[in-house]
Amino acid sequence: MTEALRTLLRSTRVVEIVGDIIRVKAQGVAFGEMAVVENVDGEKSLARVVDLEGDLVSLQVYAGGKGLSTDASVSFLGHPPDVVYSEHILGRIFRGSGEPIDKGPDLSMEPRIPLEGPTVNPVMRVLPTRMIETQVPMIDLFNCLVESQKIPIFSVAGEPYNELLARIGFQADADVVVFGGMGLVFDDFHFFRTAFENHGIFHRTVMFVNQASDPLVERLTIPDMALAVAEKMAVEENKRVLVLLTDMTAYADAMKELGIAQERIPAIRGYMGDLYTQLARRYEKACDFKGAGSVTILSVTTMPGGDVTHPVPDNTGYITEGQFYLHDQVIDPFGSLSRLKQHVIGKATREDHGQIMNTMIRLYAGAVEAEKKQSMAFELSSFDEKLLKFGTLFRKRFMDIRVSLPLIEALDLCWQTLAECFEPDELVMKRDLIDKYYPRTEENA
Structure with missing residues (x-):
């Protein structure tokens, strides 16, 4: 019997259920490993190992812990989380578990890639020299979006940040658009899909969507899926990829809830102490690859109560290369900043x-x-x-x-x-x- 098959057949019973976290006793399990949880009624759900304490293994259940019994069984799959990747994913929509939700052709036999690949060799990073034109005057004229840049839209609730993000998506001169939506209400999800379809870019768009009604834990995989696909397209297919993420505050809130379920000690305002690290791991995927394509990240970060010192925008500002500050339905020319604009203004653009x-x-x-x-x-x-x-x-x-x-x-x-x-x-x-x-x-x- 092969090692992979032995791994697949490892099965154990649930010891404890805390929210969307279940705990089992098992040996030889790796951190981040995927598993299948089968309830007593035969219903199955994916789960991921998020903590190890001796032989006590904590797993994050993608479909949530609601309805699970301690009589449920867990089978470990022996590999980390992955996502389907092939030429057929363009024009498709996936949920946080990686399953297609657009009723398109079956992709179960297509190749898959891991979500957490190695970081880019710094030698292969090149200095940004190209601009991504968005046709939004307050961006193109005053705070250029530079290829391989990572930059957020700082906004407050009620502002049309999703409308702005969608417009940039279908107006930007990128080869591929990869969209990641976290905690979207159905109206916002339908708006993005319709906007991309109506403006003729859906055929070169991949959407990863976690709706507000979906399990909270699926929200945490959306940026990783979007960025894994974007990086693969940039490196192997020489594509100029624009990644759109909304809303990173919803993502950070999901991390906070997971940390509480794991009984971790919180830091400021209930967020975990590794908030900066977790955000940076995603944002640092932005890169212009030597001899290949590029990944540019434009995200939305909402500021609760309009507070720019809130932990999520505060940490984001240290990681990213500026921000677009949206309030009163305009991009503020004084609060916005693009630290890389000097690389393209007057060089990749007109002399004046x-x-x-x-x-x-x-x-x-x-x-x-x-x-x-x-x-x-x-x-x-x-x-x-x-x-x-x-x-x-x-x-x-x-x-x-x-x-x-x-x-x-x-x-x-x-x-x-x-x-x-x-x-x-x-x-x-x-x-x-x-x-x-x-x-x-x-x-x-």
């Missing part, structure tokens, strides 16, 4: 990009100050009046997240907006750029 970015933000900051003066009934100068006009146009033409513009058109619109509000000498920009791009009319010629 850097000057336009700095000038527009400087003048908008002046517009905000002019609005404060106006609200306090201070006397406004003629330049203040120009700033007020500019501020109104800036919000309407660029800050509204529903606006879609290719980068070149957005740059031209910036020059047009400046020309409508200011004279060339008031811009404080390089003269050669003004001479080349500033729109000339009979009035300002």
